[in-house]
Amino acid sequence: MFVGISESIEHIKTGRLRALAVTTATRSPALPDIPTVGEFVTGYEAITFHGIGAPKGTPADIIDRLNKEINSGLADSKLKTGLAELGGVPMPTTPAAFGKFIVDETEKWAKLIRTANIKPE
Numbered sequence: 323m324f325v326g327i328s329e330s331i332e333h334i335k336t337g338r339l340r341a342l343a344v345t346t347a348t349r350s351p352a353l354p355d356i357p358t359v360g361e362f363v364t365g366y367e368a369i370t371f372h373g374i375g376a377p378k379g380t381p382a383d384i385i386d387r388l389n390k391e392i393n394s395g396l397a398d399s400k401l402k403t404g405l406a407e408l409g410g411v412p413m414p415t416t417p418a419a420f421g422k423f424i425v426d427e428t429e430k431w432a433k434l435i436r437t438a439n440i441k442p443e
Contacts, residue, residue, distance in 0.1 A: 324345065324368075326370045326409075327344065327350060327352060327353065327408070327409030328408040328409055328410060331352060331353070331407075331408060331409045334353060334356075341353060341356045342356075343356060343357050343358055343361070343362070344356050344357075344358050344359070345358070345359050345366070345367065345368040345369065346358060346367060347360055347367040350409055351406065351411070352406060352407070352408075352409040353409065371413070373424075374392060376388065385417050386417075389416065392414070393414040393415075396412040396413075396414045397412075397414065
């Protein structure tokens with residue numbers, strides 16, 4: 323079963339669930355003894371992420387302010403500690419870089435879908 327670290331970390335740490343691997347490109351700082359799938363299947367990486375978006379046409383000054391405040395929050399030591407306990411890794415970024423990340427992830431998975439000839443039912 324594939325499940326996010328934040329949903330499973332408590333079960334892993336208490337021994338109620340045995341993690342075989344993480345799907346990120348590198349080992350999780352929260353679970354450093356758990357290997358990555360990429361250590362067995364070269365190039366494998368599948369991540370979950372959370373981000374904040376705004377409606378198209380939102381003024382640039384609003385976007386910039388939101389980005390500044392969100393990144394400031396992600397730099398807060400209490401929040402970083404809380405996220406780390408859940409296996410989360412804050413990724414402060416710019417709106418442009420986050421947009422590129424979304425495009426890159428979409429292209430990566432679209433290529434996989436095409437290569438595997440996956441069709442909607």
